[in-house]
Amino acid sequence: xxxxxxxxxxxxxxxxxxxxxxxxxxxxxxxxxxxxxxxxxxxxxxxxxxxxxxxxxxxxxxxxxxxxxxxxxxxxxxxxxxxxxxxxxxxxxxxxxxxxxxxxxxxxxxxxxxxxxxxxxxxxxxxxxxxxxxxxxxxxxxxxxxxxxxxxxxxxxxxxxxxxxxxxxxxxxxxxxxxxxxxxxxxxxxxxxxxxxxxxxxxxxxxxxxxxxxxxxxxxxxxxxxxxxxxxxxxxxxxxxxxxxxxxxxxxxxxxxxxxxxxxxxxxxxxxxxxxxxxxxxxxxxxxxxxxxxxxxxxxxxxxxxxxxxxxxxxxxxxxxxxxxxxxxxxxxxxxxxxxxxxxxxxxxxxxxxxxxxxxxxxxxxxxxxxxxxxxxxxxxxxxxxxxxxxxxxxxxxxxxxxxxxxxxxxxxxxxxxxxxxxxxxxxxxxxxxxxxxxxxxxxxxxxxxxxxxxxxxxxxxxxxxxxx
Amino acid sequence: xxxxxxxxxxxxxxxxxxxxxxxxxxxxxxxxxxxxxxxxxxxxxxxxxxxxxxxxxxxxxxxxxxxxxxxxxxxxxxxxxxxxxxxxxxxxxxxxxxxxxxxxxxxxxxxxxxxxxxxxxxxxxxxxxxxxxxxxxxxxxxxxxxxxxxxxxxxxxxxxxxxxxxxxxxxxxxxxxxxxxxxxxxxxxxxxxxxxxxxxxxxxxxxxxxxxxxxxxxxxxxxxxxxxxxxxxxxxxxxxxxxxxxxxxxxxxxxxxxxxxxxxxxxxxxxxxxxxxxxxxxxxxxxxxxxxxxxxxxxxxxxxxxxxxxxxxxxxxxxxxxxxx
Numbered sequence: 169x170x171x172x173x174x175x176x177x178x179x180x181x182x183x184x185x186x187x188x189x190x191x192x193x194x195x196x197x198x199x200x201x202x203x204x205x206x207x208x209x210x211x212x213x214x215x216x217x218x219x220x221x222x223x224x225x226x227x228x229x230x231x232x233x234x235x236x237x238x239x240x241x242x243x244x245x246x247x248x249x250x251x252x253x254x255x256x257x258x259x260x261x262x263x264x265x266x267x268x269x270x271x272x273x274x275x276x277x278x279x280x281x282x283x284x285x286x287x288x289x290x291x292x293x294x295x296x297x298x299x300x301x302x303x304x305x306x307x308x309x310x311x312x313x314x315x316x317x318x319x320x321x322x323x324x325x326x327x328x329x330x331x332x333x334x335x336x337x338x339x340x341x342x343x344x345x346x347x348x349x350x351x352x353x354x355x356x357x358x359x360x361x362x363x364x365x366x367x368x369x370x371x372x373x374x375x376x377x378x379x380x381x382x383x384x385x386x387x388x389x390x391x392x393x394x395x396x397x398x399x400x401x402x403x404x405x406x407x408x409x410x411x412x413x414x415x416x417x418x419x420x421x422x423x424x425x426x427x428x429x430x431x432x433x434x435x436x437x438x439x440x441x442x443x444x445x446x447x448x449x450x451x452x453x454x455x456x457x458x459x460x461x462x463x464x465x466x467x468x469x470x471x472x473x474x475x476x477x478x479x480x481x482x483x484x485x486x487x488x489x490x491x492x493x494x495x496x497x498x499x500x501x502x503x504x505x506x507x508x509x510x511x512x513x514x515x516x517x518x519x520x521x522x523x524x525x526x527x528x529x530x531x532x533x534x535x536x537x538x539x540x541x542x543x544x545x546x547x548x549x550x551x552x553x554x555x556x557x558x559x560x561x562x563x564x565x566x567x568x569x570x571x572x573x574x575x576x577x578x579x580x581x582x583x584x585x586x587x588x589x590x591x592x593x594x595x596x597x598x599x600x601x602x603x604x605x606x607x608x609x610x611x612x613x614x615x616x617x618x619x620x621x622x623x624x625x626x627x628x629x630x631x632x633x634x635x636x637x
Numbered sequence: 638x639x640x641x642x643x644x645x646x647x648x649x650x651x652x653x654x655x656x657x658x659x660x661x662x663x664x665x666x667x668x669x670x671x672x673x674x675x676x677x678x679x680x681x682x683x684x685x686x687x688x689x690x691x692x693x694x695x696x697x698x699x700x701x702x703x704x705x706x707x708x709x710x711x712x713x714x715x716x717x718x719x720x721x722x723x724x725x726x727x728x729x730x731x732x733x734x735x736x737x738x739x740x741x742x743x744x745x746x747x748x749x750x751x752x753x754x755x756x757x758x759x760x761x762x763x764x765x766x767x768x769x770x771x772x773x774x775x776x777x778x779x780x781x782x783x784x785x786x787x788x789x790x791x792x793x794x795x796x797x798x799x800x801x802x803x804x805x806x807x808x809x810x811x812x813x814x815x816x817x818x819x820x821x822x823x824x825x826x827x828x829x830x831x832x833x834x835x836x837x838x839x840x841x842x843x844x845x846x847x848x849x850x851x852x853x854x855x856x857x858x859x860x861x862x863x864x865x866x867x868x869x870x871x872x873x874x875x876x877x878x879x880x881x882x883x884x885x886x887x888x889x890x891x892x893x894x895x896x897x898x899x900x901x902x903x904x905x906x907x908x909x910x911x912x913x914x915x916x917x918x919x920x921x922x923x924x925x926x927x928x929x930x931x932x933x934x935x936x937x938x939x940x941x942x943x944x945x946x947x948x949x950x951x952x953x954x955x956x957x958x959x960x961x962x
Contacts, residue, residue, distance in 0.1 A: 181948060186650060338650060415948065427949035500643040506650035513644050534643065535651045540712060543656055543754040546896035554948040557896070577947040585648030592654045593754075599646040 173371055173401035178423035180416050183408035184551045184586040186507065188377055189338040192464050197345050197475045200490045202274050206249050206481030208234065209259050209269040212521040213305040214312045215241035217267050226253045229281035231457050233303075234270055243313040243521075244303045247281075248459040248479035249274040259518075262503060262510045272481070286455040292320075295364040302451045303458045303521070308332055308343070308412070308441030309504055311522030314448075317438065318365060326438045329362055330421050331372040333381070333442035334405055334412030337505025339466045340525040345475050346443045346462065347374070347381040351388050354442055357449030359394045367438065370400035371421045377407040409507065410584040414439055416553050428580045443524070463523050465491045469498035469530035484515040487526065499534050502527040507585040537594035548587035548597055554580045558587035558597040565604035570611050578604045656753070660713035662843050666834035667720050667886070673817050673827035678728035679785035682823050688732045690719030692739025700748040714753050718742050721761035721886060724824020725879065725926070726768070729780045734772055738764040754892045758933040762887050762926050769926070779820035794820045797877035801870065802922040814876035825879045835885035847898060848905045849884035855909025856880060863917055879925040880912065887926075893933040900936075900943040907932045907939075 211217035218235030222228060228247040235245035255271040287298035300315035320326055331354075335343040347354060358370050374382050385402050389395050405411040405420055415426045417439065424435050432439050447458060461480055466473040471492030478487060484501070488494065502509035503517075504525055519526075527533075548558035557576060564572040578601060587597040674682040697715040701708050709715075722738050742764035750756045769776045781794050797819055800806040809819045817827025824831075838844045853875060860874040874880070884905075888894060894904050908928045915924025932939075 184652075419948075425949045430949075498642070500645075500649065502649060507648045509647055509649065511642070511644045511647075511649065513642055515642075529649070533649070535645075535649065537651050537655060540656050540709075541752060541754045543659070543891045544896055545659065545891045549896045549945075550898075555945045556947060557944070559896070577950065580947050580949065583647070585650075588648050589650060590652050590654070592652075592656050592659055594651060594655075596646065598648065602646065 173369060173398070174403060174421065174423075177373075177403055177405050177420040180406070180408075180411070180419050180553060181555050182551045182553045182586065183406070183410065183416075184589050186336075186338055186409040186586075186589060188407070189466075190341050190344070190377070191339065191466055192341045192473045192475050193344055193378075195341070195345075195473065195475050197349060197462050197477050198490075200476050200478040200482065200486065202249055202276060202278055203479065203482045203486040205254070205271055205273050205483070206479055207257075207259065207269050207271050207483065207518045208245055208248065208481040209261060209267050209518070209520070210235045210245060211261060211265070211267045212245065212311060212480070213243045214310065215239060215243070215316075218242060218245050220256060220268055220270055222253050222270060224253055224256055227251070228253060228272060229279050230459055231281040231284045231455075233457075241313055241316050243305050243315070244301065244457075245270075246303050246457040246459055247272055248481050250277050250279040251275040262512060280456070284455045284457075286453055287451070289364065289452070292364055292366075298452070299448065301457070302447075304444065304447060304451070305458075305521050306441055307443040307447065307461070307522060307524065309508070309522055309524055311520070314440070314444060317440070318361070320365060320433065320438075324433045325436060326365060326433060327368045327436040328422065328438070329358060329365075329367045329370045330417060330432075330437050330439045331358060331370065331442050331445055332412055332414075332417055332439055333372055333374045333378075334417060335378070336375055336407075336409045336412040337507055337509070337525070339527055340464045340505045342462045342464045342475060342524045343442050344378050344381055346446050347378070347385060350446050351384050353449040354446045355385070355388055355392060355400075357445040357447070357452075358400065359392075360449060360452055361438075361440070361445065362399070365438070368399065372400070372402045372442070373405050373411070373417050373421055374402060375407045375411050376404045409586060409589075410553060410582070413553065413582050413584055415582060428577065458521060461519055461521065461523060463487075463519060464525040465528070466525065467498075467502070467527035467529045468532050469494050469496050469528040471495040478519050480519055480521055482519045484517050484519075484526065487519070488515065488528070494528065494530075496530040498528045499531060500527075500529040502529065506533075507589065508583065535594070539595060540593045542593055542595055545592060547590040547592065548595075551586040551590050553584060553586065554582060556581055558601065559595070561604055562595060562597050562600040565600040565607070568607065570604075570607055573604045573608060578608060581605065656712050656714075659843055660717050662838065662841050663717050663886070664713065664720065666837045666841075666843075667717075667724065667824075669830035669833040670724055670824045670827060670882070671720065673830035674724065674728065674823035677782035677817055677826060678780065678823050679783075681728040681780070681785075682723075684732060685726055685728055685730060685735050685823060686720065686723040688735040689723035689726070689739050690716055692736040693719035693722065693743050696740045696743035697748065700744055701752075704748070706752070709753060712753060715743060718747070718760045721824075722764050724882060724886075725761060725765040725822050727776065727779050727821075728823040729778065730775055734768060734775055738768045741767045756892055757936070758930055759887050759890045759893050762883075762929055762933075765926050766930060781820060782818050782826070796821045796922065797873050798916065798922040801868075801873055802916075804868070808870075808873065811872055811876060814873070819877065821877065822879060822882075825882045828876050828881050831881040831885055835881075838885065838889070844885070844889040845898060845901055848889050848894070848901050849881075851902050851905035852884040852888050852908050852912075853880065855906050856913055859910065859913035859917075863913070867917070869917075874913075874916065878916075878923045883908070883912075883925040883929055887929050888932075893936060895936055895940045895943060897940070897943060897945055899945070900939045903939050903943055904932050904936065907935065 216239035251274040254273040259269040304314040305311040742760035746760040746763035863869040911928035
């Protein structure tokens with residue numbers, strides 16, 4: 169197979185022209201003063217939650233492992249400030265799950281654990297282990313443990329490392345700042361990953377609304393000796409939402425469509441967020457695990473929108489205070505951007521590993537559109553990057569016709585929100601599709617339970633027959 | 638901080654548009670045709686327009702009241718139907734017939750099927766056809782443009798398509814047909830006015846230009862082919878009758894035409910073919926309204942047949958084919 173870095177992106181489907189609102193794109197990252205307390209939930213990733221390794225009253229230093237799990241799909245959690253473990257409590261996560269959390273009261277010293285040293289890597293296995301030890305998860309927002317991603321199954325070969333720097337969500341600029349402030353570590357990180365995983369080419373996908381980042385990375389790549397044979401390149405993506413969605417990004421970079429239920433590795437691609445890649449470079453050099461995170465703080469209710477580097481576990485109240493407090497009554501708090509972000513019920517929450525932005529929305533950002541009848545204008549069909557028919561999915565969801573929902577490929581939906589965004593009638597399309605997906609999942613689970621029961625029955629009958637004989 | 642924050646499902650950002658705004662755009666787009674009809678047909682055009690709009694809005698209001706549903710006259714769709722219906726009628730028609738048409742459009746064609754977006758046929762078009770069948774004489778009595786300046790009450794005359802079908806009478810010039818200085822339904826006559834509105838709709842991205850282009854293109858192609866054998870005139874076919882109004886304002890109706898662009902093209906081609914079949918072989922001189930109504934009925938089938946392949950599905954089929962080989 170011949171590999172080549174495309175000069176311009178392949179055609180992608182649909183897409184909505186959402187406002188960019190990148191107010192903080194030129195705001196250099198500011199380190200927040202060490203908070204008095206940090207709360208570290210034992211789950212900040214997709215997979216199994218960790219078990220606390222420390223007791224109340226114990227002294228901890230930055231980078232000390234305080235949570236671990238035996239399960240492969242999980243990521244350890246490290247102390248993000250030095251100080252005393254003041255409490256073990258239960259916190260509610262955004263999906264409603266209740267997990268343990270460790271509260272550390274800072275001693276203000278920020279002492280680094282003496283055990284920290286750069287990992288020694290001689291093989292791919294060492295690399296996977298090191299990534300796991302770093303506690304790294306996908307920093308783009310999903311929070312999938314990175315070591316699980318870089319552990320390539322034996323039957324698959326990865327030829328392309330696709331670096332997701334599209335940052336298509338409005339408001340969010342944390343990846344953009346990463347590229348501008350830490351271009352060297354991003355480039356270093358990607359060559360390291362390519363080296364350890366034996367990857368042939370690297371494509372950095374950046375939306376064209378960040379010309380400064382595109383220029384900078386192009387320059388750096390041209391000057392880099394490791395890129396003498398041109399294995400790495402920057403791909404300027406169309407500034408149409410959602411270019412940063414995994415399936416859309418693969419399509420833009422390779423022209424291939426990732427079928428539902430398949431993984432990027434089936435197409436020989438490994439996708440990583442640009443900040444994740446930058447962190448790997450730092451970790452390989454210093455051995456300091458994931459303890460801080462850059463987040464974009466924006467929204468009409470916040471006084472000074474900023475890019476903040478905060479220890480993981482910092483309470484939102486501390487962040488708000490650092491950004492000058494509220495300038496008007498906050499109506500809605502979002503973790504992530506306005507297209508796919510999650511609304512949380514109170515500001516009693518903390519910075520998580522996967523947080524890349526927190527928006528405090530005031531009156532003017534609240535959707536006040538009235539929901540009216542669908543007029544079949546077809547806008548949702550036009551913008552859908554997955555070539556679905558959201559209006560039909562909503563209709564069939566409301567009628568609970570799962571057969572049709574399956575036929576219309578409801579599970580293909582990536583919940584990017586483009587359809588709801590453009591709908592003139594303000595229909596809750598994505599919400600209905602989510603409910604539809606749940607309906608299908610429930611039906612599948614019931615079907616499976618039925619099959620299992622039938623199987624168990626035949627087996628038991630068979631054994632009875634045997635004993636009788 | 639507010640005591641209770643708003644928690645809702647994503648996305649939290651919405652485009653600044655609404656159904657009402659779309660309807661308003663359609664109304665704005667019809668203004669040139671409305672002005673043209675008033676210029677050519679005087680006070681009668683004003684009366685027909687007023688009666689039609691009033692009848693539609695009132696029907697919608699009463700209908701929703703009787704059905705105990707939320708009032709929807711605010712979305713302006715009844716006004717759109719009212720104007721569209723008026724533009725489809727001869728200016729000098731009896732106001733009672735106009736009012737009856739409004740009731741048919743809103744009550745029978747729209748509200749009985751569930752209201753806005755649920756109707757399978759274009760309300761104004763359905764009403765026009767009901768009136769055409771119920772009052773064939775009234776619906777085919779046309780007045781000369783500018784009759785009100787001549788002092789004579791009304792001079793009935795034939796439309797260009799009528800002249801073409803009959804084979805007798807003097808054909809007006811192409812320029813007159815383009816400007817609308819001909820006999821016909823009050824909003825159909827001026828191609829110029831309809832084009833202005835149509836361009837506005839395309840610029841505002843309310844309609845897909847493919848639909849009118851394909852519709853008119855199909856009519857032109859068939860007419861061009863037919864002129865080899867009979868005395869058709871391509872320009873007369875394009876510039877006269879309800880073609881332009883139908884192509885820009887009725888074949889582009891959201892609720893009653895396919896949602897994706899492939900379906901829209903199929904729909905427009907179908908409309909063009911049926912229009913020309915009726916014009917060439919039917920007993921009626923004009924077939925635009927029937928063609929759109931017939932294609933409205935076929936819309937669900939066109940939608941199923943022209944459905945876009947879902948992302949990732951095309952490849953799956955190719956793989957399956959390869960594995961079979």
